[in-house]
Amino acid sequence: MQIPSKYDASQVENKWYNYWMKHNYFHSEPDEREPYTIVIPPPNVTGVLHMGHMLNNTIQDVLIRRARLLGKNACWVPGTDHASIATEAKVVAKLKEQGIDKNDLSREEFLKHAWEWTHEYGGVILEQLKKLGCSCDWERTKFTMDDDMSEAVIQVFVDLYNKGLIYRGYRMVNWDPEAKTTLSDEEVIYEEKQGQLYYLNYKIDGSDNTLTIATTRPETIFGDTAICINPNDERFTHLRGKKAIVPICNRVVPIIEDEYVDVEFGTGCLKVTPAHDENDKMLGDKHNLEVVDIFNEDASLNSYGLHYEGKDRFVVRKEIVMELEEKGFLLKTENYINKVGTSERTKAVIEPRLSDQWFLKMEELVKPAIKAVLGENPEIKLVPKKFENTYRHWMENIRDWNISRQLMWGQQIPAYYYGAGKEDFVVAENIEKALELAKQKTNNPQLTTNNLRQDKDALDTWFSSWLWPMSVFDGIRNPENDDINYYYPTNDLVTGPDILFFWVARMIIAGYKYKGEKPFNNVYLTGLVRDKQRRKMSKSLGNSPDALKLIEEYSADGVRVGLLLSSAAGNDLLFDEALCQQGKGFGNKIWNAFRLIEGWEIDKTIPQPETSKIGLEWYEAKLQKALFEIEDHFRKYRLSDALMTIYKLIMDDFSSWLLEIIKPAYQKPIDAKTHKAVIEALENNLKILHPFMPFLTEEIWQYITERTPEQALIIAKWPKAKSVNQELISEFEFASEVISGIRNIRKQKNIAFKDAVGFSVINNENIKSTFDGVIAKLGNLESIDYVTEAIEGALTFRIKANEYFIPMAGAIDVEAEIKKLTDELNYTEGFLKSVQKKLSNERFVAGAPEQVVASEKKKEADALAKIETLKASLASLDA
RNA sequence: GGGCGCAUAGCUCAGUUGGUUCAGAGCACUUGGUUUACACCCAAGGGGUCGGGGGUUCGAAUCCCUCUGCGCCCACCA
Numbered sequence: 001m002q003i004p005s006k007y008d009a010s011q012v013e014n015k016w017y018n019y020w021m022k023h024n025y026f027h028s029e030p031d032e033r034e035p036y037t038i039v040i041p042p043p044n045v046t047g048v049l050h051m052g053h054m055l056n057n058t059i060q061d062v063l064i065r066r067a068r069l070l071g072k073n074a075c076w077v078p079g080t081d082h083a084s085i086a087t088e089a090k091v092v093a094k095l096k097e098q099g100i101d102k103n104d105l106s107r108e109e110f111l112k113h114a115w116e117w118t119h120e121y122g123g124v125i126l127e128q129l130k131k132l133g134c135s136c137d138w139e140r141t142k143f144t145m146d147d148d149m150s151e152a153v154i155q156v157f158v159d160l161y162n163k164g165l166i167y168r169g170y171r172m173v174n175w176d177p178e179a180k181t182t183l184s185d186e187e188v189i190y191e192e193k194q195g196q197l198y199y200l201n202y203k204i205d206g207s208d209n210t211l212t213i214a215t216t217r218p219e220t221i222f223g224d225t226a227i228c229i230n231p232n233d234e235r236f237t238h239l240r241g242k243k244a245i246v247p248i249c250n251r252v253v254p255i256i257e258d259e260y261v262d263v264e265f266g267t268g269c270l271k272v273t274p275a276h277d278e279n280d281k282m283l284g285d286k287h288n289l290e291v292v293d294i295f296n297e298d299a300s301l302n303s304y305g306l307h308y309e310g311k312d313r314f315v316v317r318k319e320i321v322m323e324l325e326e327k328g329f330l331l332k333t334e335n336y337i338n339k340v341g342t343s344e345r346t347k348a349v350i351e352p353r354l355s356d357q358w359f360l361k362m363e364e365l366v367k368p369a370i371k372a373v374l375g376e377n378p379e380i381k382l383v384p385k386k387f388e389n390t391y392r393h394w395m396e397n398i399r400d401w402n403i404s405r406q407l408m409w410g411q412q413i414p415a416y417y418y419g420a421g422k423e424d425f426v427v428a429e430n431i432e433k434a435l436e437l438a439k440q441k442t443n444n445p446q447l448t449t450n451n452l453r454q455d456k457d458a459l460d461t462w463f464s465s466w467l468w469p470m471s472v473f474d475g476i477r478n479p480e481n482d483d484i485n486y487y488y489p490t491n492d493l494v495t496g497p498d499i500l501f502f503w504v505a506r507m508i509i510a511g512y513k514y515k516g517e518k519p520f521n522n523v524y525l526t527g528l529v530r531d532k533q534r535r536k537m538s539k540s541l542g543n544s545p546d547a548l549k550l551i552e553e554y555s556a557d558g559v560r561v562g563l564l565l566s567s568a569a570g571n572d573l574l575f576d577e578a579l580c581q582q583g584k585g586f587g588n589k590i591w592n593a594f595r596l597i598e599g600w601e602i603d604k605t606i607p608q609p610e611t612s613k614i615g616l617e618w619y620e621a622k623l624q625k626a627l628f629e630i631e632d633h634f635r636k637y638r639l640s641d642a643l644m645t646i647y648k649l650i651m652d653d654f655s656s657w658l659l660e661i662i663k664p665a666y667q668k669p670i671d672a673k674t675h676k677a678v679i680e681a682l683e684n685n686l687k688i689l690h691p692f693m694p695f696l697t698e699e700i701w702q703y704i705t706e707r708t709p710e711q712a713l714i715i716a717k718w719p720k721a722k723s724v725n726q727e728l729i730s731e732f733e734f735a736s737e738v739i740s741g742i743r744n745i746r747k748q749k750n751i752a753f754k755d756a757v758g759f760s761v762i763n764n765e766n767i768k769s770t771f772d773g774v775i776a777k778l779g780n781l782e783s784i785d786y787v788t789e790a791i792e793g794a795l796t797f798r799i800k801a802n803e804y805f806i807p808m809a810g811a812i813d814v815e816a817e818i819k820k821l822t823d824e825l826n827y828t829e830g831f832l833k834s835v836q837k838k839l840s841n842e843r844f845v846a847g848a849p850e851q852v853v854a855s856e857k858k859k860e861a862d863a864l865a866k867i868e869t870l871k872a873s874l875a876s877l878d879a
Numbered sequence: 880g881g882g883c884g885c886a887u888a889g890c891u892c893a894g895u896u897g898g899u900u901c902a903g904a905g906c907a908c909u910u911g912g913u914u915u916a917c918a919c920c921c922a923a924g925g926g927g928u929c930g931g932g933g934g935u936u937c938g939a940a941u942c943c944c945u946c947u948g949c950g951c952c953c954a955c956c957a
Contacts, residue, residue: 216957386951390883579891655916656921664915
């Protein structure tokens with residue numbers, strides 16, 4: 001077969017992806033093998049691939065491909081999320097471009113647009129994952145709004161409602177006035193903003209006195225229903241039991257007392273606006289205050305705002321300050337930095353707002369989930385462990401989950417109203433069942449579906465994705481089906497720490513509630529991908545490279561390696577394209593190594609040289625050691641370290657050392673035995689590298705194996721681990737130091753490699769000759785002579801206590817040589833002194849473990865021996 | 880404000896119970912090299928008071944205290 005001299009990634013990658021798909025290697029069905037399952041964190045259906053996805057999915061693919069090679073039944077379930085807020089926002093924006101206002105559309109019409117959008121852009125991201133090489137079981141692709149998935153969500157809602165865990169409540173929620181929807185606490189980002197603190201005078205009813213309050217939000221005075229003072233504040237005892245008059249609207253409000261008020265802050269007087277501040281709401285409930293909501297849905301003022309009706313809150317703030325000033329109510333203003341909640345999606349300033357919402361009681365549900373991660377025998381491991389603290393903090397302070405969203409895109413809440421009263425509703429899977437329930441509840445057999453009105457709200461997206469590991473296997477609707485029984489619990493979950501609570505914690509809760517079992521064994525939390533300046537990669541900053549362009553430029557394999565080279569679990573990844581270049585370069589290196597081997601002519605008649613034999617034995621030992629280390633790294637989810645181990649094995653041990661050791665002389669053939677062995681070594685390299693660089697390895701694999709589809713690398717068997725010949729490895733390390741010594745001398749004296757040199761070593765019982773052939777070949781030595789005394793007129797170097805000579809008539813600079821030896825002697829004597837000092841310390845000898853003392857004694861002996869040879873050499877030079 | 884975590888070479892990071900192999904890796908850098916796979920290369924080399932200070936110990940990057948500088952989470956006093 002003709003082997004191209006350049007590796008053409010784009011062609012190769014498409015070819016093999018199609019090949020794998022054609023032979024259905026990604027697909028999994030339950031069988032007798034051990035399952036290895038990952039469910040993908042479903043990306044937003046209308047999203048495009050960004051660096052975070054690339055990292056995330058590369059890690060998952062590495063884990064899945066390795067499991068496949070280890071002979072497990074690997075199943076990676078892909079899919080997308082309907083992402084209600086994000087998607088609805090995009091659809092609304094698109095409609096707006098076309099001059100359509102969402103509010104003019106019926107629910108059905110809007111959903112039609114949303115589905116069109118989904119069909120147009122949905123799945124783009126999945127196609128991009130294929131480019132990256134992800135070996136997902138595409139036949140199992142799921143979407144959180146698929147009919148069966150939605151059914152599961154509704155079933156769970158009804159069940160939780162019937163168990164009394166879902167309730168309807170009038171609560172202060174985070175209202176996004178732009179999206180006109182509620183946000184969960186987690187979707188609100190607090191930002192420091194420069195604002196003002198306005199000091200306002202309120203008249204005291206029935207007197208000419210005033211009191212001063214400080215507020216950051218003067219426009220909310222229309223919602224004031226009380227003034228609050230601290231009962232311990234002696235400055236205000238005269239106000240007890242009095243009433244105050246709210247400026248402009250002239251509402252007369254009581255002055256109440258509560259220790260909640262901070263005497264130190266502002267003026268010590270607080271205006272209470274129960275409709276627009278959570279703490280004020282709390283005060284309002286406690287003191288039975290009136291609740292006056294002054295805002296419309298879009299945060300413009302309603303009729304309570306009098307002449308400001310219809311104007312936006314920020315406009316009103318400016319205007320009312322002017323009016324207050326004109327009328328003498330404004331005492332002063334101060335600059336004040338406060339934290340303002342903004343919407344993660346729309347960036348709008350959040351308005352605390354009272355509204356009817358659906359809530360899920362968390363207190364009981366959360367208990368098994370806490371135990372599973374933090375209990376005495378944890379069933380679920382978070383990697384890295386440091387996130388357990390964060391998890392604990394959240395879980396132990398959990399509040400009820402607001403699961404309703406004022407959106408259309410999502411599962412509609414299955415509550416059906418038959419009357420105007422607060423309790424005039426029933427909850428059921430569908431309208432027919434709802435009708436039955438409504439008839440029973442009202443004792444009115446005349447009711448028809450026309451009398452029922454379904455709740456307009458949709459469910460929070462996380463209320464569908466928290467079921468993901470179960471619902472993708474239909475484990476909610478059919479709890480005992482073969483798939484769920486086989487694949488659940490899944491093995492590893494790979495996701496970002498930013499959704500540890502949104503998603504991971506809730507999946508754990510749902511898993512225990514609906515399956516009585518954890519959803520996964522391990523959670524691998526990746527870091528955020530940042531740029532070199534440590535900024536988070538984001539669209540708005542424009543610092544995120546185009547994922548597909550990167551793949552084009554550096555190949556999918558190169559990008560995968562680039563991403564993994566520096567990404568320890570939980571650590572942020574500082575992305576640098578140079579890393580992809582390193583990945584691509586690594587690919588080229590392997591390709592060229594392969595070409596070298598394939599280029600050799602094989603001669604079956606020649607015997608295997610001893611150097612090749614011992615070199616191959618050594619490489620086998622190194623491979624075994626690497627296998628052991630890789631196993632350990634994977635066990636600890638240290639994928640970067642696993643990759644680095646393979647990188648060094650292939651770059652250094654295989655390419656730089658082994659291939660040089662066995663390389664036949666120019667235009668000479670290689671013996672068959674060595675050739676076969678080196679091919680085997682290459683095969684093993686390809687196997688362990690395949691999870692990281694699937695395309696390149698599969699490409700080379702086709703050339704070196706007589707393959708049938710059943711012998712594709714993707715389904716090959718991971719190399720068997722045997723014992724590690726550590727002694728051989730240590731001996732080689734010593735030999736490589738000797739070779740470095742020779743190369744150093746060559747460099748210092750400008751001796752070209754093609755010129756063979758003489759070489760002697762003073763014989764002693766510690767010298768091992770195992771790798772002499774290798775030393776001679778890689779040092780280009782005429783021979784290795786064992787001598788009993790120093791060679792005169794030779795260049796020397798020492799490794800441990802052994803002294804080596806390269807004869808070099810006339811080229812020796814005696815002065816320089818003496819200086820070199822003297823420096824080395826001084827250093828060694830200093831070293832000896834420190835060792836001996838340690839050994840003469842009785843407490844060290846008594847207190848340190850035997851092993852440590854022995855090693856110090858060995859250091860002492862080595863140093864003494866070395867000093868002796870140095871002195872001898874010096875003496876011979878002096879003479 | 881409360882909690883958690885981090886600080887090791889120019890950069891990104893390893894460093895397990897304090898002691899062989901403890902001061903390491905990759906990249907970057909410097910020098911030399913195009914004979915025979917690869918300049919997308921090879922060989923050699925320099926570089927760190929382990930954030931500062933104090934303590935425990937025969938012995939500290941590792942344990943304790945403290946200071947400094949960062950990061951994250953929670954609560955956010957009108």
